[in-house]
Amino acid sequence: xxxxxxxxxxxxxxxxxxxxxxxxxxxxxxxxxxxxxxxxxxxxxxxxxxxxxxxxxxxxxxxxxxxxxxxxxxxxxxxxxx
Numbered sequence: 390x391x392x393x394x395x396x397x398x399x400x401x402x403x404x405x406x407x408x409x410x411x412x413x414x415x416x417x418x419x420x421x422x423x424x425x426x427x428x429x430x431x432x433x434x435x436x437x438x439x440x441x442x443x444x445x446x447x448x449x450x451x452x453x454x455x456x457x458x459x460x461x462x463x464x465x466x467x468x469x470x471x
Contacts, residue, residue: 393434395454398447401431405444 393401405427412420428440435446 393447393450395451398434398451401427401434402444402447405431405440 405424408420408424408427412424428443431443431447432438432440435443435450437443437446
């Protein structure tokens with residue numbers, strides 16, 4: 390499993406936040422798809438299957454400054470329901 394860099398985690402969190410804001414502001418099929426896609430990407434990067442857990446895991450990794458493997462935060466990846 391490739392471990393995300395802090396810059397990649399920050400970028401993924403930012404894209405997800407932007408997608409959520411846009412979808413909440415004016416939901417369309419495109420904004421829903423973008424929200425789902427960015428949630429899935431964040432889950433894959435953090436090795437978890439729930440987007441809320443992925444955000445928490447990414448935040449933890451960024452605070453610790455450690456790769457996911459060292460932080461004990463890797464796991465199986467599944468489908469996300471955003």
